[in-house]
Amino acid sequence: MRRGRGAHGYDSLSGFRTQQSEPAVPQGLLKNARKSGQLNLSSRGLQDVPQNVYRLNVDPPEEAQQAVSFGGSDRWWEQTDLTKLLLSSNQLTTLSEELRLLPALTTLDLHDNQIQSLPRAIGELQELRQLRLSSNQLRALPLELFSLALLSSLTLQHNLLESLPPELGQLTSLTELNLSRNHLQELPCSLGDLRHLQKLSLEHNQLGSLPDSVGRLSCLRLLDCNNNQLTTLPSSLAQMTSLEQLFLRQNRLTLVPPLPSDSLKELYLADNQISTLGSEQMSGLSVLSSLELRGNKISTLPEGALPSTLTRLDLSNNDIGILPPTLGLLPNLTVLLLEGNPLRGIRRELLNKGTMELLKYLRGRIKEEPGDTSEKPCGLPLPSHAAVDLHNISALKLLQYSNKQAESVRDELFDAAAGHCITSVNFSKNQLSSAPSRLLDFASSLCDVDLGFNRLTCVGPELCCLLKLQHLDLRNNLLCDLPSELQNLTKLRSIILNFNRFKSFPVVLYELGNLETVLLGNNQVGSVDASRLQALVHLSTLDLSNNDMLHVPPELGLCSALRCLSLEGNPFRTPRAAIVAKGTDAVLEYLRSRIPAS
Structure with a gap:
């Protein structure tokens, strides 16, 4: 019987021996990553990225040191390059320059960490398509990042960025850029060079204006500038021929900005300081379906000021005293919100009856022209028509x-x-x-x-x-x-x-x-x-x-x-x-x- 062990083989000194700590990344995960090309290390409490992760495709695995035979699925020498690395929701504060040892990465997810700076080696990941850096503590970005020619999605919301360099315009493959909830006061003119950009999120910054070059973003479909300090917008905004959704809530706008008339479907201007609506400008928005103007200082709605395509109109909490009867002629309007206005001539019980009754009342106030039968009912609709309106x-x-x-x-x-x-x-x-x-x-x-x-x-x-x-x-x-x-x-x-x-x-x-x-x-x-x-x-x-x-x-x-x-x-x-x-x-x-x- 060996010293230190009892009659039944029990190790009586086990409490005094040094316990081997569990590896930060189990070998099984690394082995699977070599086969699949994907490694998910999210929510593991990591304070540093283990070196064997960076060297996954460089150093031979432990199996290579063992004199054993391998089946078809265990041939370590047939490993796949790592293309997807997920490190979100850890406690990382920095990354090593050895990141360059993973040149095949297409997705790198680092959101929800405590990263204060990025290594210059980030620029060597030339295959990178998605880079997620939201909810970190970044104050600046290395210039090398802007050499990633294939990058299509860059998310940087919830950081501490105060400015962006002109090199931003080199990321010409970007389709999504999220810069919300930072401390940005201005944007570089090179923003307009992102010719493939489809979604740009800038909400909750300190922007007082947008560069005139924004009008060159011909593929942009969504622009979110909520919660900034915008007082005006560039006239080039009207040239954005693909823009469908424009969010401008909680800014300092006093006028409705120039708008693309043939593409814009949703416009959100709540909580600004707008007092008037330009009749010609608004009615020219040929496909606008949703218009939000709540929380402004609008006192009157000019006749014919609104596009006929509107389905939703929010005018709550303005200073409107009188509604023009022609508002009732908007053929597609199904939601009209008017709470918080000092309306005169309309009983409150009528407002409580809903949009359809209010529009019917407004139409009734329009003097009917002789021979006009457009508002007259034409008998009972067919059951099939009553059941489903495909339009x-x-x-x-x-x-x-x-x-x-x-x-x-x-x-x-x-x-x-x-x-x-x-x-x-x-x-x-x-x-x-x-x-x-x-x-x-x-x-x-x-x-x-x-x-x-x-x-x-x-x-x-x-x-x-x-x-x-x-x-x-x-x-x-x-x-x-x-x-x-x-x-x-x-x-x-x-x-x-x-x-x-x-x-x-x-x-x-x-x-x-x-x-x-x-x-x-x-x-x-x-x-x-x-x-x-x-x-x-x-x-x-x-x-x-x-x-x-x-x-x-x-x-x-x-x-x-x-x-x-x-x-x-x-x-x-x-x-x-x-x-x-x-x-x-x-x-x-x-x-x-x-x-x-x-």
């Missing part, structure tokens, strides 16, 4: 089945929309007792759902799983509560719950941090939690009219984003009706004055 589905991405008094939505409607990226659904004015389960068919694209004027008693999983949803209309139903699962809808910006049976403010709404509009009028709500409402930093419109509130909490005055607060028709004594009649600013100022001094 709405294919051209407008709209699934419409409203005002049918139906208890369910027929499957043939969903079948006809299969394969289309439906963004809006209108099933209002029916007898539905629950949301159709097949709404989930469009979970990846659906942004607007209108189920108003039905008989819904609860909100089921069909709606709670629509993670792209931004606008939800549930007015005139039989709802008394909302499920906690609704907090999954993190992109939800407006919810309409007027004319239901709520006895309290739905708790789940306090959890939806992106909410801008909550309409809860004509229910039985007795109170709200003002401290939790303050956490909704984007909430600009809150309708609590015609409820059962006996007390208005003074802390409600601290909801600084509110521009429209409706409290009329409640039995509280303070604030007095005379103060409520003065409008939102007066009510909020009064409430703040009632907060006890600390």
Whole structure:
């Protein structure tokens, strides 16, 4: 019996022996990487990239030192060059210059680390197509990076970049460039040399302008400049012949910028300082379907200012007093948002009835010309026409089945929309007792759902799983509560719950941090939690009219984003009706004055 071992072979000294640490990268992974050309080391707590990873295709593996025979699948000398290396969600702060030993890489994923600088050897990865560097601590980029002639996707969001060199324009194969959430104050003129670029994300920087060369980006389809400090945009923007989506929310624009008239489909200008709309410029946008102008200073809409192709128009929280009757003639408009405007001549109950009723009212105010029969009904439609509108589905991405008094939505409607990226659904004015389960068919694209004027008693999983949803209309139903699962809808910006049976403010709404509009009028709500409402930093419109509130909490005055607060028709004594009649600013100022001094 050997010393240190008991009668049964137990090693009594094992506690004193040095334990061999597990390798940072198991040999099995490296062996598989040599066969597949792919190595996934994400979320392994790595502080450094092990040297044997860099030398994967240089040094012979351990099997080569062993005198054993190999089967067909174990021939180490037939290894494949590493083409895909995933190192995301680790604790890396730097990379070695030995990165040059992996020249066949086409994908390098380093996002969600703590990398402060890149090695110059990055420029030797001449086969690289995708480079993911988001959520790091990069303040600058090595010039060698801009020699990667085949690079098509470069993601740099959530870093500390303050500037970019002129060499950026050398990346002529780029189709996607994400520079959002950095500290950029300007962009190099060479940006216009990225002639294949299709998607450019610049949101959450400090840009005061864009270079005039941006107009040369003839393939660009999406430009996101939200949350910057833009005061103007170059006139060359109108030359971007492929631009379909333009995001300019939360800037300092006072005028609608020059726009490409033949390609732009979606324009987002919320929360700027725009006061007027150019009639000729706006009406010339021949394919525009979605226009967002909420949170500006627009006071009038000139006659014929808007393109006939519009399906969605958001004018919330402006200074519009009068709507031109010709607005009712927009043939494709299905969503019109007007909350937070000092509208005159239109009863509030009419606004609560929805877009179709409002447009019908506006059309009725147009003096009918002799012999004009365009607005007259022409008998009962054929059942096939009533069932499926293929134009709405294919051209407008709209699934419409409203005002049918139906208890369910027929499957043939969903079948006809299969394969289309439906963004809006209108099933209002029916007898539905629950949301159709097949709404989930469009979970990846659906942004607007209108189920108003039905008989819904609860909100089921069909709606709670629509993670792209931004606008939800549930007015005139039989709802008394909302499920906690609704907090999954993190992109939800407006919810309409007027004319239901709520006895309290739905708790789940306090959890939806992106909410801008909550309409809860004509229910039985007795109170709200003002401290939790303050956490909704984007909430600009809150309708609590015609409820059962006996007390208005003074802390409600601290909801600084509110521009429209409706409290009329409640039995509280303070604030007095005379103060409520003065409008939102007066009510909020009064409430703040009632907060006890600390």
